[in-house]
Amino acid sequence: MFIYHVRTAWLSLARNAGINLLTVFSLAVGLSLVAITVLSVFGLHTAVKEWTSGFGMVAYLAEGLPTKGQEALRDRLSREPGIRSVELVSAEDALRELEGALGKEMLQGLEANPLPASIRIFLSPGNLDVARVKELAGRLAGMDGIVEVEYGQKWVERMAVAARQFGLAGSALGLSLGIGIIFILSNTIKILFYRRAQEIDILKLLGATQGFIRAPFLIEGVFFGILSGGVAALGTFLARNWVSGKFGFVIETPWPLQFTEPLIVLVGAVLGLAGSFIALGRIRL
Amino acid sequence: MIAFDTVTKTYDGNKAIAGVSFEIQKGEMAFLTGPSGSGKTTLLRLVYREEVADQGRIVVAGWDLNKLDSTSIPFLRRNVGVVFQDFKLLPDRTVRDNVELTLRIQGIADDEARERVTSTLRLVGLRHKTDAYPPHLSGGEQQRVVIARAIIGNPAVLLADEPTGNLDPDTAKGIMDVFRTVHSRGGTILIATHDPNLYEHSGCRIFRLQEGKLLA
Ligand SMILES: Nc1ncnc2c1ncn2[C@@H]1O[C@H](COP(=O)(O)OP(=O)(O)OP(=O)(O)O)[C@@H](O)[C@H]1O
Ligand SMILES: [Mg+2]
Numbered sequence: 001m002f003i004y005h006v007r008t009a010w011l012s013l014a015r016n017a018g019i020n021l022l023t024v025f026s027l028a029v030g031l032s033l034v035a036i037t038v039l040s041v042f043g044l045h046t047a048v049k050e051w052t053s054g055f056g057m058v059a060y061l062a063e064g065l066p067t068k069g070q071e072a073l074r075d076r077l078s079r080e081p082g083i084r085s086v087e088l089v090s091a092e093d094a095l096r097e098l099e100g101a102l103g104k105e106m107l108q109g110l111e112a113n114p115l116p117a118s119i120r121i122f123l124s125p126g127n128l129d130v131a132r133v134k135e136l137a138g139r140l141a142g143m144d145g146i147v148e149v150e151y152g153q154k155w156v157e158r159m160a161v162a163a164r165q166f167g168l169a170g171s172a173l174g175l176s177l178g179i180g181i182i183f184i185l186s187n188t189i190k191i192l193f194y195r196r197a198q199e200i201d202i203l204k205l206l207g208a209t210q211g212f213i214r215a216p217f218l219i220e221g222v223f224f225g226i227l228s229g230g231v232a233a234l235g236t237f238l239a240r241n242w243v244s245g246k247f248g249f250v251i252e253t254p255w256p257l258q259f260t261e262p263l264i265v266l267v268g269a270v271l272g273l274a275g276s277f278i279a280l281g282r283i284r285l
Numbered sequence: 286m287i288a289f290d291t292v293t294k295t296y297d298g299n300k301a302i303a304g305v306s307f308e309i310q311k312g313e314m315a316f317l318t319g320p321s322g323s324g325k326t327t328l329l330r331l332v333y334r335e336e337v338a339d340q341g342r343i344v345v346a347g348w349d350l351n352k353l354d355s356t357s358i359p360f361l362r363r364n365v366g367v368v369f370q371d372f373k374l375l376p377d378r379t380v381r382d383n384v385e386l387t388l389r390i391q392g393i394a395d396d397e398a399r400e401r402v403t404s405t406l407r408l409v410g411l412r413h414k415t416d417a418y419p420p421h422l423s424g425g426e427q428q429r430v431v432i433a434r435a436i437i438g439n440p441a442v443l444l445a446d447e448p449t450g451n452l453d454p455d456t457a458k459g460i461m462d463v464f465r466t467v468h469s470r471g472g473t474i475l476i477a478t479h480d481p482n483l484y485e486h487s488g489c490r491i492f493r494l495q496e497g498k499l500l501a
Contacts, residue, residue, distance in 0.1 A: 205335065208390045
């Protein structure tokens with residue numbers, strides 16, 4: 001019986017192939033926009049994360065801390081979670097680096113080395129968000145022997161705020177696109193339904209139940225969703241590969257990235273079912 | 286099998302059916318006649334619950350239509366085969382698909398459905414038109430498709446509304462033969478018609494309607 005309904009639905013779709021292709025195409029555009037929005041949101045998150053870890057931190061050490069103490073501190077920091085590696089920079093090394101950068105003549109007048117010793121900290125990527133970086137910096141600053149901790153506070157925070165706002169805007173955009181898709185679908189199904197009003201009257205006279213009459217329309221909605229989901233998935237796949245090929249940038253998503261396309265088809269099918277449910281719910285048989 | 290008890294149906298204040306009572310037994314074939322507008326179609330529509338009586342009581346195949354809720358209507362209709370005056374065929378489906386619809390609606394599966402369609406089309410003499418589309422058939426052929434669709438589900442009651450209207454006498458006779466076959470197999474049949482040739486000498490009971498009333 002299910003196969004009979006599927007066949008009925010398919011024939012109905014095929015009968016008005018031209019106009020239905022148009023619908024599939026516009027739905028596919030909508031679904032692609034949703035997919036691209038979602039991927040952009042996660043892409044920005046990935047970017048912020050990588051950027052944050054690239055910043056690293058510098059802990060400035062107290063003046064007069066003996067080399068032994070500096071080294072002990074370095075070893076201690078290297079065991080902190082969230083820190084990938086550390087590098088001890090003595091006051092002399094720092095001065096040498098400065099000379100290298102500015103030229104020896106510039107620093108000729110200096111009598112004593114004004115630079116403090118420091119530990120450069122490289123953060124491990126992966127477990128980095130702004131809150132944790134901040135918390136780590138605060139903890140390090142409180143340790144004996146550390147005077148000050150510096151990192152790209154301002155930038156990291158701004159980026160995080162931007163990413164959050166982008167995420168909100170993206171969710172709003174995705175949601176309204178989704179509603180738009182359901183709206184188009186439910187209208188399409190409604191039109192199909194009214195176009196077949198005569199047929200439905202006949203079915204009722206022959207003893208068809210509401211379920212029998214509605215089933216092909218639900219399936220048609222799912223067909224629409226799957227077809228446009230397929231087109232959108234293809235588009236998204238190409239776009240995604242182009243981005244990673246061009247920028248070598250792989251977006252981190254909560255799902256395995258290669259599931260993105262099947263997921264789009266699934267979302268299409270679910271939206272299709274929702275659309276026809278709404279359409280049929282409004283129609284009195 | 287069909288029982289009307291003082292049934293009245295009013296359209297905009299005009300009584301299309303006025304206090305009609307009658308009873309048709311299981312296995313009986315009967316005729317309903319009367320001039321145009323006398324209420325024949327309306328009476329049949331009351332039987333398969335396309336119209337609801339304003340007054341009186343109707344019982345069809347054991348269903349009391351006054352107590353029928355809307356979800357039961359499809360199941361009543363599966364017990365009532367109807368040959369519609371205006372055919373109600375689906376023009377874009379083949380003869381086979383049109384006839385098969387009755388069975389599909391009842392959830393009867395592929396193999397059995399196919400077999401029954403073939404034998405029913407043979408019964409009405411349309412085996413060779415199985416894959417044709419209704420608009421390409423003659424009036425008499427379309428009429429027989431409608432009959433095939435009405436009888437294929439073995440309904441408890443078969444109603445026919447002017448089944449030989451606009452047909453030549455030979456074709457009309459062929460169609461009556463189909464009804465007689467169904468009747469000989471125990472079918473309960475009510476045929477509405479203007480055509481005296483159908484019911485004269487038939488030996489069947491004849492109900493005569495005039496302005497919505499049954500004449501004695
Ligand atoms: N849906 C309706 N709305 C209003 N009046 C109706 C409706 N259906 C039937 N009537 C009226 O009820 C009366 C009986 O109509 P009906 O169709 O039952 O006659 P009939 O005996 O079948 O006629 P015919 O032989 O021409 O088919 C007519 O006066 C008709 O105008
Ligand atoms: Mg009539």
